[in-house]
Amino acid sequence: MILKKRKGVRKWNKEALTAYGMLLPDVLGLLVFVFIPIIYAFYISLHNWNGLSDMVFTGLDNYTRMIKDQRFINSIWTTIKYALMYVPGVFVLALLLAALLNALHGKLQSFFRTAIFLPYAISTVIAGIIWSFMYNPMNGFLNQILVWAGGEKQRFLASTSQALPSVAVVGIWLVLGYNTILFLAAIKDIPKDYYEAAEIDGAGAVQRFFTITIPLIKETSVFVLVMCAIGAFQAFDLINVMTAGGPASATTTSVLYIYEKAFTTFELGYSSALAFVLFIIIMALTLVQMKIMRSGEGTD
Amino acid sequence: MRKKKRVRQGLLIALMTVIALIIVFPVYVMVISSFKETEDVFNMELLPKLSTLTLDNYITVFTEESLGVNIWNSFFVATIVTVVALIFHAMSGYALARLEFKGKKIIFTWIISTLMIPFSVIMIPLFVIVKEMGLMNNLWGIIIPMIPNAYGIFLFRQFFLGIPRELEESAKIDGASYFGVFLRIVLPLAKPIAVTLAVAFFLANWNNYLWPLIIVQDKELWLVQIAIANFKSSQAVEWNLVLAASCVASVPIIVLFFVFQRHITEGIKTSGIKG
Structure with missing residues (x-):
């Protein structure tokens, strides 16, 4: 009895030691490259620092400075405007495409799904390049198509009013396939008999879509909405490649402004404070998602 | 009724064809324009x-x-990020799924909580840390901070939880160590999840732009995305050259895309469900 117990203790220790050993590389990595940085970000944000000279503690000065920083406020507005184009754009189009794909079957469905998914294989940088080429204000392909269709040439990325929507179109194009696949998977999970019953009751395709499909894919919908919103608030690559924030700051979103403050003017303290505000915004979005997901669990 | 259905199906196919053509059009433009002479490129x-x-x-x-x-x-x-990350995450995932130890729940919760921290928020401290490590303007400065990834750990854990325990039990009776069981019995079974994650990690790192942009300055150290972006922002853009470079950089990803499409879509679906 005693012997057995002792053996049990030794066994447990060996097991625990193996576990700690196996976890060590990742835990260390997450600690140094994710966890410490978020705390360090807040610490830097309380200082005035250019990255080379000594840090000077300034308390919450960086945070109060933001309120009067018109460029920062504009960058937040630009980000919100971008999100308001990008998020509903992705949501509506992906859901529509998923519903259309679901009405097709077998080879036809997988063929069109592959076509819609193809932009996923194009990097953000390269997507920005292809579209900048097509958006060329002089003789880009889109202007040639517009002229051919009897319209007028547009300035697209060179225009302060058109640049942001033009970039949003590319952002939507890039992630449309990804989100269509999410919606398609969710729609396929809905039991077929729901639709059959509704069809017998005389509900048309559109009516079935709104009364059965939409309510039953709520969880995926919330996921897509929140992920897209977080994506919009973090947008950088596409905008930096296509417009670099211009013309006249018309496309300078939060992350572009943070990047500029950190790596062009080397105001690391101030840019860290900006980044921390962005963190709070993204955190709030994540919490909203978790709350809605939780409340959905009860009804399923 | 049947005729009406067939007409409707035909209209649907026509509509999908138009949509698919619009979506694929930019990719086609990239390919075709990359073979044109400078003076023909806008033709x-x-x-x-x-x-x-x-x-x-x-x-x-x-x-x-x-x-x-x-x-x-x-x-x-x-490649380095993908290979090292897979090894580390498989080990962490197994420890969290199967082994008993003190603080397991706390460690797991802590790992998952790091998922909430977006990259753009920590890029400044990360830059400072890499600079302190003396890895600025060095490819290892890009690689090392990209390895830890809670999402990979989580997916491995979920996968290992789904494997029947009996396989491991019999090996343990034969006297194999915990790590030996993991290495010889469990790891070979993890191929599906490993392939899904490998494709996802490789894609993400091949396409990464912001982080390498912060770390490397020298032209010889530029990653392909930075090189292409700089190509475009140069004074006189030679579109046919930029697009040719873009095509070359897209080839590996498009090949991966067609070979592993099923794995990629599976990965997307699990991210949506577990999200």
């Missing part, structure tokens, strides 16, 4: 004669620009 001829096309752009980007080196850098970074 919107979608089916140009073969005789007007040229391979010169491809020769130029490899000889006059350092595209070959940039592609190698990207390949190096993406």
Whole structure:
């Protein structure tokens, strides 16, 4: 009895030691490259620092400075405007495409799904390049198509009013396939008999879509909405490649402004404070998602 | 009724064809324009004669620009991150799924909580840390911070939880150590999840732009995405060259895309469900 117990203790220790050993590389990595940085970000944000000279503690000065920083406020507005184009754009189009794909079957469905998914294989940088080429204000392909269709040439990325929507179109194009696949998977999970019953009751395709499909894919919908919103608030690559924030700051979103403050003017303290505000915004979005997901669990 | 259904199906196929053409159009533009002469590049001829096309752009980007080196850098970074991350995450995932130890719940919760921290928020401290480590302007400075990834750990854990325990039990009776069981019995079974994650990690690191942009300055150390972006922002953009370089950089990803499409879509679906 005693012997057995002792053996049990030794066994447990060996097991625990193996576990700690196996976890060590990742835990260390997450600690140094994710966890410490978020705390360090807040610490830097309380200082005035250019990255080379000594840090000077300034308390919450960086945070109060933001309120009067018109460029920062504009960058937040630009980000919100971008999100308001990008998020509903992705949501509506992906859901529509998923519903259309679901009405097709077998080879036809997988063929069109592959076509819609193809932009996923194009990097953000390269997507920005292809579209900048097509958006060329002089003789880009889109202007040639517009002229051919009897319209007028547009300035697209060179225009302060058109640049942001033009970039949003590319952002939507890039992630449309990804989100269509999410919606398609969710729609396929809905039991077929729901639709059959509704069809017998005389509900048309559109009516079935709104009364059965939409309510039953709520969880995926919330996921897509929140992920897209977080994506919009973090947008950088596409905008930096296509417009670099211009013309006249018309496309300078939060992350572009943070990047500029950190790596062009080397105001690391101030840019860290900006980044921390962005963190709070993204955190709030994540919490909203978790709350809605939780409340959905009860009804399923 | 049946005829009406067939008409409707025909209309649906026609509509989907138009949508698919619009979506694929930019990719086609990239490919076709990359074979055009400088003076033809804005000539919107979608089916140009073969005789007007040229391979010169491809020769130029490899000889006059350092595209070959940039592609190698990207390949190096993406491969190392992927391989090391898979090894680390498989180990962590197994420990969290199967082994008993003190603090397991706390460690797991802590790992998952790091998922809530977006990269753009920590890029400044990360830059400072890499600088302190003396890894600025060094490919390892890009690689090392990209390895830890809670999402990979989580997916491995979920996968290992789904494997029947009996396989491991019998090996343990035969006297194998915990790590031995993991290495010889469990790891070979993890191939599906490993492939899904490998494709996802390779893609993400091949396409990464912001982080390498912060770390490397030297042209010889540029990753391919930075090289192409700089190509475009140069004074006089030679679109045919930029697009040829873009095509070259897209080839590995498009190949991965077609070979592993099923794995990629599976990965997307699990991210949606578990999200």
